[in-house]
Amino acid sequence: MSPGRALARRLFRALAEHTADPPGVTRVAYGLGEQVAHDLVAEAAQAFGAEKRIDAAGNQFLVLAGEDRSRVILVGSHLDSVLHGGDYDGVAGVLMGLALQADLAAQGRMPPCDLAVTCLRAEESCWFPDSYIGSKTALGLLDPDVLDGVRRSDDGTSLAQHMERLGFDPDGVRRGKRHYEPEEIVAFIEPHIEQAPALVEAGMPVGLVTGIRGSVRYRQIAVTGAYAHSGATPRALRHDAGLAGARLITEMHALWDALEAEGRDLTVTFGEIATDPAQHGFSKVPGHLHLCLDMRSAEADTLERAEQKLRSCAAGIAEATGVTIDLGPRTDSSPTPLSPELRACFAAAAEAQGIGTLTMPSGAGHDAATFAKAGVPTAMLFIRNRNGSHNPDEAMDDADFDAALAVLETALDDPSLTARRGAEAA
Numbered sequence: 371m372s373p374g375r376a377l378a379r380r381l382f383r384a385l386a387e388h389t390a391d392p393p394g395v396t397r398v399a400y401g402l403g404e405q406v407a408h409d410l411v412a413e414a415a416q417a418f419g420a421e422k423r424i425d426a427a428g429n430q431f432l433v434l435a436g437e438d439r440s441r442v443i444l445v446g447s448h449l450d451s452v453l454h455g456g457d458y459d460g461v462a463g464v465l466m467g468l469a470l471q472a473d474l475a476a477q478g479r480m481p482p483c484d485l486a487v488t489c490l491r492a493e494e495s496c497w498f499p500d501s502y503i504g505s506k507t508a509l510g511l512l513d514p515d516v517l518d519g520v521r522r523s524d525d526g527t528s529l530a531q532h533m534e535r536l537g538f539d540p541d542g543v544r545r546g547k548r549h550y551e552p553e554e555i556v557a558f559i560e561p562h563i564e565q566a567p568a569l570v571e572a573g574m575p576v577g578l579v580t581g582i583r584g585s586v587r588y589r590q591i592a593v594t595g596a597y598a599h600s601g602a603t604p605r606a607l608r609h610d611a612g613l614a615g616a617r618l619i620t621e622m623h624a625l626w627d628a629l630e631a632e633g634r635d636l637t638v639t640f641g642e643i644a645t646d647p648a649q650h651g652f653s654k655v656p657g658h659l660h661l662c663l664d665m666r667s668a669e670a671d672t673l674e675r676a677e678q679k680l681r682s683c684a685a686g687i688a689e690a691t692g693v694t695i696d697l698g699p700r701t702d703s704s705p706t707p708l709s710p711e712l713r714a715c716f717a718a719a720a721e722a723q724g725i726g727t728l729t730m731p732s733g734a735g736h737d738a739a740t741f742a743k744a745g746v747p748t749a750m751l752f753i754r755n756r757n758g759s760h761n762p763d764e765a766m767d768d769a770d771f772d773a774a775l776a777v778l779e780t781a782l783d784d785p786s787l788t789a790r791r792g793a794e795a796a
């Protein structure tokens with residue numbers, strides 16, 4: 371086994387032991403567990419000669435000097451966890467970067483440019499409810515209002531006060547201070563366990579991620595008909611909100627079928643389907659139904675088509691069933707495509723190594739989205755994992771970690787990985 375792989379095994383165990391909080395592990399962002407993880411990883415990297423750099427927000431870069439010191443490849447993820455999380459979410463990305471460096475160092479080889487293991491803060495962020503604090507601060511993009519406005523969930527301390535207390539530099543964060551300029555970053559590569567069973571189902575160890583899905587969401591769809599006697603009311607006189615809602619669900623799933631048949635990426639989920647317990651009854655036609663709808667896709671035009679269909683379905687069903695359908699407030703996020711060039715480079719590396727891959731979008735959000743949106747060429751490698759994530763039962767086999775690492779190692783030797791490329795993001 372290579373020294374890097376042995377080191378990763380040792381650190382997976384050490385992190386699980388040092389941050390144990392049964393069941394599972396807890397590494398609260400900007401709390402003790404996250405700091406323990408940062409320190410353990412830094413100590414291991416410094417042992418083979420990597421330099422430790424900390425930015426204004428406490429993100430950590432462990433830098434192995436490369437031939438070209440004016441550019442850097444970042445490999446990493448976050449080291450915080452949810453409460454009682456598993457051993458691999460976030461950690462796998464950081465330890466893969468570390469294993470890559472350790473093997474290069476053991477072989478006495480220099481990477482083509484600086485290679486920095488990137489330990490981002492606060493991705494799960496259970497104390498401070500805001501998205502991607504670590505990657506936004508790393509790029510100098512955190513909205514200053516978040517520093518003072520987002521307060522620690524248990525004691526009300528602001529993020530700025532809390533950072534200050536830990537010895538970081540919230541004023542620097544406010545000014546958008548950053549350790550690397552986006553133009554210096556050749557690639558941000560985030561290896562991560564898959565959080566769904568697609569790779570397990572496909573029998574593939576590694577996923578090549580096309581992009582991070584965007585969403586269109588309606589959390590308060592109100593279907594309003596009329597309550598009526600179930601035995602006495604003739605069919606033609608009913609305004610059945612339950613029937614209307616069921617049709618909407620069925621028609622949106624039929625759309626999903628149709629778009630999937632075209633090779634489109636989409637998920638359609640009605641997560642809440644509820645009649646009103648205060649008014650509904652066994653012998654009543656339902657007069658009201660609450661629904662919420664979460665549609666996600668890696669493709670902006672697919673989301674647009676799904677939304678048009680939603681509106682036309684709702685109008686048609688309302689007409690046919692004599693109800694009103696109010697879709698209510700809408701929120702959305704745009705899909706974030708990742709670098710096709712980096713993905714092609716990883717695909718070629720996997721093929722050369724005989725490693726099976728699945729090309730797939732990420733349904734969940736990741737720090738990679740922040741880097742991609744900032745114009746940094748960005749890639750994600752998914753590692754097969756059983757039992758989902760954000761729970762103590764995350765299960766990644768070492769062999770699958772090794773397979774993803776082999777892809778990364780082979781890709782690093784490919785000159786196209788470090789070829790200077792322009793900003794690629796949306």
Ligand SMILES: [Zn+2]
Nearest residue numbers: 459460493562
């Ligand atoms: Zn994660």
